[in-house]
Amino acid sequence: MLARQQGIALVYVLLLFSVITVMASQMIIGLMNQTRHSSHYLERSQARLYALGVEQYLATVLEANAQDDLKKQRRVDALAEAWNLTAVAFELEQGSVEISVQDEQGLLNMNNLAAQNTLAVQSLRIFQNLLVNHSMDPNLAYRVQDWVDSDREVSSQGAEDNTYLLASPAYRTANTTMTSLSELRLIQGWFNQSSHSVMPELSALPDTTRININTAPRDVLLALSNQLSTAQVDDIIQQRQTQGIDSMEALLNIPSLKPQANDLQAAPLTFYSQHFSARIKARFRDTEYEMRSWFQVSDRGEVFITHREVGSPMNPVWSQGVSAL
Template structure:
């Protein structure tokens, strides 16, 4: 009787273990299936985002074919709320990157610093109440020589500080590169970001959409009040061309540096969100409308 009792208990234990093992295996395989599903969904969401980027390029091509100016009231600038597409959802918005000052304007093709542009950057920093040494440290970071400018910093500084690194000696690829440069931190970045960008080569400022701070920095002789008045004018009715920009100012136009401004743009950034099944992706891309069909220069998923 006692041994039967023990055998029964043993049998029950065996059954219990087998059952829990089966549950565990079932759980493992369903985990595996859901992982495969979410990987598939993620891949689909990315495909959807890439398709949307191609659609944005087509929108910009269409704009170039139909208008000689670019301004934030044009159809390309509209925010597209998430909408159903190919079994998922996608939405986003295009932004004119040339309403911001391009930090790579500081560098000439031969790797030297463009001194008049450095003056523009110093002015921009001063308007933002940031130390103007940030212009010198960035200049040393991107120039090809290893001689430190007054207030700047070259390899000797970076090799002695953590994280140990060397200066870039080339134009910036992405704005986050700035965080490696002496004096730049998240607080500085937050203040700078609405007014600066990182684009290939040298670019002009599109006066349709640029901030008063940027206009004041690129046009020597323009006061804050002048710049603010111009921004308001452009918001009421976008400027057709630079002659229109000057004329509508209403009195003798004090700004110098017309080579730095334009009323159309080549570079646009795209921010979009795509969702498929259980997965969501965010994408940031830079689009170049320079020659022929617009191309995606780079894209990042987040």
């Protein structure tokens, strides 16, 4: 009888020990998960602070550049200047940052198509040239214009609400300016073509803008006029390499451009920029933080950060070689 009672007591002790062991294991696992989550949160917070620090550094560089231009009374933004950081890496304590700065005014602003003046006509023509040069349907330009303009009237080969309400799920045109190029995904027929090739030449800025001849990519320069040749574009790129081009007169002084003087004078061009963006990827230990920031430079040379996007960019630049600074 005593032996039986001792056996039952032993079973109870073993059962209690098993329960305590399971509970202790769960507590340890929970504590480990909580510690891991806290560690990841702290690492991400530090990586974010690195990214914000770089953002402030870039704002300082842009402001110094603008103030220097105002002092010299020569407003030019060219690729040879200090602000043009392309795939540059900084090593930091227990981490690093990678930066790539883009002059957004070197690109074609989609919101120009909503302008109520000749800027819309000029920008539409350039957009069509750009689409043709990328083997895309030039009529897509009308659909983008219908997306951003304020009316609900269908332009030539365009599309308004009646088209998009037939989609599944149904939706309407924005009929206001774009806040992000991701809206192009909603344009009928846009992603049925090789649209990825033209995306790097486009922007969506809060204001109507002119194209900076000093920073525009080759494809944008070619689209300024369907009469421009690659040799003429090469001459523009060669001329702007050092000090930049500071006036229409200086641009038209390039001998090969004389035949296209009227087209270039009619194009929406400028020689300096007020809108820039930066892709920033910060790393702290094993955690990465990616961010894109937009900067606006005022007429007085002050720099404001207008908005940010957090996460992987739609068009990654990090696959390019990174040079150490």
